Amino acid sequence: MNAPWDSDSFKLQDHPAYWPAKRKRDAKAAIALCDDVVAEENLELLYDLTYGLEPIVAAPALILHETQNALARGFAGWLSAKMNWQIDREIYQAKTINRDFNTNGWFRIVNEPEFYGPVQAGRPYILADDVCAMGGTLASLRSYIETGGGKVLGMTVLASGSGKNVQISLVGDTFARLTGAWAGKLVAAYPTEIGHELESVTEPEGQFLLRCPSYDRFRAGVDGARDC
Template identity: 30%
Template sequence: MSDTAKPPRTPWGTFPDVLIHAPESAVKQHHAYKAAKSGDGASAIALVNDTMSEQQNQRLAELLRGHTPTLVSAHAYEREGVNAIPEIFADELSKTLGWPVDEAVLQTNVVAHTGADGFSRLARQAEFSGAIQPGCDYVLVDDFVGMGGTLANLKGYIESQGGRVLAAVSLTGKPHSAKLALTPERLRELRMKHGTELENWWIGRFAHGFDALTESEARYLARTATADTIRDRIAAAEQA
């Protein structure tokens, strides 16, 4: 992440849990997964059609009854190429729900989160660009939710440009990662563990306070023994 481009984040409010469609094993052990992750569109279509959950689509439609949001995917650059899964997932959701897809918003940097540890995910923050329609409602679409930082940054980008993000969906992810919105209890735990000095350092490094972290990010930091360890591991991951 460059010094001049620090992805914005916005308050969580009552943001709903991510709707996760399938277990990790069903997605990552699928015969088409590797090719889809490397950019093969036909493989991505096969993967999404085999693992997308009609029940979760119905839950999303019910959650946003009365809205016609735009689906926007986190086009992620991987070591092997551009991950085709989020865009194809958004396209398939559009066919099912009748909602439009925005293809103009793109991730502009390579973060290499797949297989990365928590500090690498925290250090290498996804950045986005592309036109946002002020006042428009959006739903975020991704293939995997881990610590939730990419979704948090995509939400921040859209809302900083005047859009409204109503929900997020992911093809797979860890069940505990579905909760993006930071709880007051977790925020209090993190601040009591590591104090004001680390949070001020964090603001200087990432341009947002602990209150803009996801629940999983805050839990990860709260379980790290010392503030010095956090600073050292973040610095090392940024230089890797």
């Protein structure tokens, strides 16, 4: 993470380049935002992580003519130029449902992004996005790339809610608590209701589910998200 999405000290959306990049497909604004926000120490961490390798930078973004948002792809391009890495120009997010600006947890769990395009099997990847909410978009892209034979080494985003790094992969204790939730009803119902196994949720998604007090509330949340 490079910056907080919303804090008392700084809000990414208050940067003058944010809305032109996010809503008006302004590539120059996206680059200017990256210049101001990306921390040098994070670039050093990425360099150490990929030392001796030549990763491809991929972004969870729609094809250009389907979106006005240049920020995720702009960050990926900025990062590839800065680090002298290749940028992916073949993997795209399918235009199924718009998740931008929707921070409702149920909506994001139910409406997972889909991707298409060839993966370069055997190659390492770094994922770059603009904002991390619950990590589902990045996790879905990671799954798509690794199913296609690529290897995701790491992820980076311009901002998260608090500006702190986010644990994406589900930790063991969280999974154990999810498995036992509501006398095992959650782990039994999740594949049918959501379409994949419970162990593939992200850590923020897992914590969100644990705050749900009952199976009935879970069903209400899922049904409500489908009706959006």
